[in-house]
Amino acid sequence: MDSQPCTDVRHQFRVLSANPAADGFGKAAGLPGGVFAIEAAYPPVIATWSMNVRYGPFNITTFLAMACTLWIIVARLRGMTDSNGPLIYLIGIVAYSMAFPGCLEPRFIYVGSVAALFLRFEFMGGAFMKFVRLVDFLVLLYFLYSFATVLIL
DSSP, rough: OOTTTTGGGGGEESSSSSOOTTTHHHHTTOOOTTOOOESSSOOOOOSSSOOOOOHHHHHHEEEEHHHHHHHHHHHHHHHHTTHHHHHHHHHHHHHHHHHTTTTTTTTHHHHHHHHHHHHTTOOTHHHHHHHHHHHHHHHHHHHHHHHHHHHHH
């Protein structure tokens, strides 16, 4: 098993036929013309609906972070801007990104932290408040997408 859970999946495959239109490899492998094959270089990554879920510290922590992200999204949609919950959540996200480097983009964590601080201390109004809420919501959706992607792969 790979010790770094957030590796780039693109580097785990190699193309067996460099020229997909060539008949040589495709016919030798029993493939129709114009089809090329790829082979997994290091363990095959296959995403199916009946996935074999591994209950390790990384997956459990990622699932808990995803559940907290959903909770924060629901709280933000209900209009709870004066709560300290999102600030505590972002401290947890920073700890998560330090424990598992490469899973979350640091710039999104910074932008999300600034947006959460602006929303918490509510010294703005009007269009700027709506813009900051939109940025905060988009960052939370990015976190949710990242956690779901990590759990599926």
